[in-house]
Amino acid sequence: ARMVDMDNVGAFPVDGSTDVGRFRALAGDSVPFERPIGGATEAEYRYWSDIEIQLAIDSTKNPAGEVRLTPAIATAYNSLALQLAVGSKKVKDYDLQVDNSSAAEAVQKLAKVWSDKAAIEEADEQDFFYSVPVNVARVGSLGWY
Numbered sequence: 001a002r003m004v005d006m007d008n009v010g011a012f013p014v015d016g017s018t019d020v021g022r023f024r025a026l027a028g029d030s031v032p033f034e035r036p037i038g039g040a041t042e043a044e045y046r047y048w049s050d051i052e053i054q055l056a057i058d059s060t061k062n063p064a065g066e067v068r069l070t071p072a073i074a075t076a077y078n079s080l081a082l083q084l085a086v087g088s089k090k091v092k093d094y095d096l097q098v099d100n101s102s103a104a105e106a107v108q109k110l111a112k113v114w115s116d117k118a119a120i121e122e123a124d125e126q127d128f129f130y131s132v133p134v135n136v137a138r139v140g141s142l143g144w145y
Helices: 019-027 050-059 069-086 102-142
Strands: 009-011 042-044 090-093 096-099
Touching (some): 009 019, 050 069
Antiparallel strands (some): 009 042
């Protein structure tokens, strides 16, 4: 049964054989706030719901429709950084000071790490496709050794 008051609801336990489960494991959002009891099949996670993760995955598929988790994670962290930036506050009252504005910056840096990794993977993928015809032509001229 789905608990209505939870924001980041996802399947429990995390299933590493699914795209959403692999995303959660790679992005570091695979441990629920509280371990569900009584055989519950859903839990609340810290950063994203399964629906948000699936949207990030769907929005970053390559032109052939293949899943690319690295850019999906970068997209999700960028979205999280925006949410944190919008909700950030600096409050000072006598001896009490609260400043959570640095959280958005830290998450934005994490998003950049994932974006850079995605760019490297994409470049490697393109290099692979460009080099295949050359290698095949060479092997073809020498015979299949």
